[in-house]
Amino acid sequence: MHKVFDVELSSENGSTELALPATPYALADALGKLWLEDGEAPRWEILRINTANGIAPYLDHENGSLLELNALCQQLALLDEGQLAIVEGLAAMGYEKGLRPIPMPQLIDLAYSTDCCHLVEGVVTDAQLGRFCAENGFVPEADSLPDAAFELLDFERIGRQFREAEGGAFTRGGYVQRRDELKQVYRTLDLSPGNPDYITLAETASGDRVKLPFPVNEPMGTEPVRCVDCAAPVLIGIAGGMERMDLLARRLSGLEEAGDLPKYKALLEAVHCDDALLALSLADGLDQYTFSPNLLEPVDVAMECLKTMLPDDEVKLLAPYVDLPRYGQAVLEQTDGQLTSYGLIQRVDGEPILNMAQKPTAGEMEMV
Numbered sequence: 402m403h404k405v406f407d408v409e410l411s412s413e414n415g416s417t418e419l420a421l422p423a424t425p426y427a428l429a430d431a432l433g434k435l436w437l438e439d440g441e442a443p444r445w446e447i448l449r450i451n452t453a454n455g456i457a458p459y460l461d462h463e464n465g466s467l468l469e470l471n472a473l474c475q476q477l478a479l480l481d482e483g484q485l486a487i488v489e490g491l492a493a494m495g496y497e498k499g500l501r502p503i504p505m506p507q508l509i510d511l512a513y514s515t516d517c518c519h520l521v522e523g524v525v526t527d528a529q530l531g532r533f534c535a536e537n538g539f540v541p542e543a544d545s546l547p548d549a550a551f552e553l554l555d556f557e558r559i560g561r562q563f564r565e566a567e568g569g570a571f572t573r574g575g576y577v578q579r580r581d582e583l584k585q586v587y588r589t590l591d592l593s594p595g596n597p598d599y600i601t602l603a604e605t606a607s608g609d610r611v612k613l614p615f616p617v618n619e620p621m622g623t624e625p626v627r628c629v630d631c632a633a634p635v636l637i638g639i640a641g642g643m644e645r646m647d648l649l650a651r652r653l654s655g656l657e658e659a660g661d662l663p664k665y666k667a668l669l670e671a672v673h674c675d676d677a678l679l680a681l682s683l684a685d686g687l688d689q690y691t692f693s694p695n696l697l698e699p700v701d702v703a704m705e706c707l708k709t710m711l712p713d714d715e716v717k718l719l720a721p722y723v724d725l726p727r728y729g730q731a732v733l734e735q736t737d738g739q740l741t742s743y744g745l746i747q748r749v750d751g752e753p754i755l756n757m758a759q760k761p762t763a764g765e766m767e768m769v
Contacts (some may be wrong), residue, residue, distance in 0.1 A: 405474040406457070407449040410436050410467065415697070417742060418448065422474040424630035425597045427637065428467075430666070432594070434742055443467050455489035455572055456508070459496060465505035468592040473505065476512040482574060483522065490577025491518065493570040503682045505586040511584040530569075530576050531560030539563070599658070601650040602630040603643070611643070613650035621647060632657060633680075635669040641677035649677055652684040664692035667743035671754050690754075692726040694744035699729030702745065706732055753769040 404420040417753050426670050426724060435443055445467050450457050456477065471694065472549060491511040495503050535543040542553060552701035569578045584623065599612035603626035610629070615621045627640040632653050656662045665687055696702050703725040707716045733740065738747040739754050
């Protein structure tokens with residue numbers, strides 16, 4: 402599924418970026434990085450528009466929730482260019498009626514109502530609409546006119562009259578005319594957040610989807626699969642045989658139960674893991690790393706070091722006179738620690754974090 406918008410999410414305690422539509426685990430992972438206070442809702446801003454350019458101007462940034470925006474993008478991602486033009490046209494109709502911006506629930510309904518409208522492709526002005534109507538029998542008086550007289554018609558006026566009577570709208574893709582009542586889909590959607598009933602969702606080459614871990618004692622295929630959602634979103638997109646991917650899902654399940662999943666996700670991000678074999682090896686050697694989820698920036702590292710060396714009152718006195726970002730960066734370079742969006746990850750032995758040049762090959766499942 403292609404991405405519609407890239408957004409920046411922010412809260413009082415953090416920020417992160419997310420591509421929409423987001424999978425359930427990717428969405429939950431992004432929200433976790435915001436450290437939301439009780440009752441706090443994440444704020445969002447569009448960073449990049451990958452598709453649906455004509456719909457972005459109608460988004461309700463003030464009142465639309467992230468979950469609503471993701472639900473809208475899930476439907477928009479399924480539409481072709483013509484259908485996106487219809488949604489844009491329907492939004493323009495609402496905008497002209499005073500809905501500025503379009504409420505997110507209504508935009509979602511519009512995205513599901515493309516079959517309730519007709520699109521005249523390439524018709525983007527009143528003059529073009531008027532000519533189309535006259536040439537296609539919608540203006541009976543013009544049917545018997547000779548060609549010379551036909552060309553003297555005021556096509557712009559004809560088109561404007563049709564558009565105003567129908568309540569239609571022009572888009573970059575053409576003229577949109579509503580034919581039927583719009584669908585009411587929003588009220589049937591379940592937008593409550595929650596973890597899905599799988600650890601990894603894998604997809605075969607034929608497009609079939611398999612939930613992993615696979616049920617015990619049931620026959621499992623051996624064909625290669627690709628991860629499309631995962632409790633560790635860094636692994637989305639990696640591929641491997643069904644058995645290996647199932648084993649990885651079981652490792653993830655165990656890490657989640659033990660409370661070590663954030664540490665594992667930090668390690669995956671630090672090494673830019675894009676390989677199932679390496680992901681398994683890292684999971685098996687997780688005890689060789691320390692994890693500090695409260696250290697997210699060089700300034701955090703610097704303050705932590707000062708606190709280990711000085712009493713709190715002296716730290717408060719000294720901190721304003723220290724270049725904390727540079728000091729924190731120097732500490733990171735000295736200790737070979739790496740900051741990730743989950744926190745600071747370091748090896749217990751002080752050696753550098755595994756890099757991709759050191760990743761194990763087939764048959765090498767040694768501890769790292």
